Amino acid sequence: MSMLDTERSRRREIWHRVKGYLAVLVSLAVLGTGGYLAFDFVNTNVRGVFSSIVAADYQGSGVKDVEVVVEEGQTATDIGETLVDLDVVASTEAWQAAVSANPEASSIQTGTYRLRTQIPAATALQWLLDPSRRVVQRVTVAEGLRLEQQVEALTATGIPAEEFERALERPEELGLVDFAEGEPAGFLFPDTYDYSDDDTATDLLRQMGERYGTVAEDLDIAGAADDLGVSERDIAIVASIIEKEVFIPEDRPKVARVIYNRLEAGQRLQFDSTVYYALGTYPPDAIPGEAFAPTGPPESPYNTYKVDGLPAGPISAPGRAALEAAIDPAEGDWLYFVTVNLQTGETRFTDSEAEHQRNVEAFNQWCVSNGNPAGC
Known part of the structure; x- marks a missing residue:
């Protein structure tokens, strides 16, 4: 028997039941048993029969996969109409019945869901409440980007x-x-x-x-700013510099300390990373010899070779680790640091300008030994 024949047979059976209930209703009226009894009988029996006629519902596990989008602000009625349009459920009445029977129905989240066509309304609702049914797309934005x-x-x-x-x-x-x-x-x-x-x-x-x-x-960047005697914006800027200057993660708090020590001492930061930001470029595209000549890059509030204090704003988007270092710097008197090996990331810290110059020379020697005599 086809699905159509089955549905016709079901409707004929329901109609026979309706006629029986109507006959009882007439008898009650004739016997004078009262309108309330007649109403109660109809309410509990005939209404349910008519609902089963109107609320067509699918059976089984569905026919084919379909994606359903639940948009922000949609009501259960809106969702039901979408499901009917996509042939996921057979009728909005069946959907409303499923919603009424499930107290979790109001917690459907916005998003795109993988469902199937021609499934029972209760199943459709259950799947829309299942986070694993959401179609998730992801995009990653790395730390330290402009x-x-x-x-x-x-x-x-x-x-x-x-x-x-x-x-x-x-x-x-x-x-x-x-x-x-x-x-x-x-x-x-x-x-x-x-x-x-x-x-x-x-x-x-x-x-x-x-x-x-x-x-x-x-x-608690606000609390850390109070403790450090700086602003929340300052912490964000310090973290953005850490993101560009540090090779080894363990060095982040030490670089943070160098920045704060220089600020406290009134020394210019003189960070290459801020100059590259001012130039709108970054190695290997930039040429250090040109970038840091006395006539240098154009005047910019981001050029810490020419301005006092921090640059005007962040030079990158810092991640959580850089922000953590900026709010919790290491203890130390360092005023200088330089990475002396770009392969291992070895970075040397000191509070002595003379020692720092020796460290810079060690870096230059590394560059020569690694095929870049003009400097890295």
Whole structure:
């Protein structure tokens, strides 16, 4: 027997039951047993019969895979209409019945889900409540990137760079921390993010801005700033320098200490990384001999060879480890450091300018020994 024949047979059976209930209803009315009894009988029996006629529902495990998108702000009714349109459930009535019977129905999350066509409404609801059914897409933005590099990484989502650039022109929509001062550069947290096909450039950037705020609160950057006698923005800038200057993770707190010691001593930071940022380039594209000549790069609030104190803002987007180092620097009197071996990352720290010059010479010798006599 075909599914159509089965459905017709079921409807004939239901109609016979309805006629029987109606006959009882008429008898009750004739016998004068009262309207309430008649209503109660109809309410508990005839209504259920008509519901089974109207609320067509599928049986079985479905026919083919389908993706269902649950959008923000949708009601259960909206979701039911989507399911009917995609032939996931047979009727909105069956869907509403499933929703009414399941107290968890209100916790359906937005996202894209893998379901199947022609499944029972209760099954569809159960699958929409199952996080493993969500279609998850992820994009990773690495630590230490400049803003334009972050945008480049985000284009892996398929969203064009132009859309991110337009979104960045509306920083008030990006959930930035207050101490970002409306500047996204350095305040979009590097991490791995989930997204759906419906997410916009603004949606993704807002995730990053809000994630920065979450991490900042978790690390209590505000409290650390008070303890260190600096601002929250200062900590963000210090962390961004650490991200670009450190080769070995264990050296992060030591580099943080060098930065704070120099600031306290009133010495210019003179970090190559800030100059490269001012130039809008970075090794190996930059030529150090030209970048650091006395006439140097153009005047810039990011050139710490020419300005006192910290640069005007972050020179990269620091990750959690760099922020942790910036709020908890190592103990030491160091004022200088230099990496003397780019293969091992060996970095030497000192509070003596004379010793620092010897360390710089050791680095130059390493460069010569490794085929770069002009300097690395």
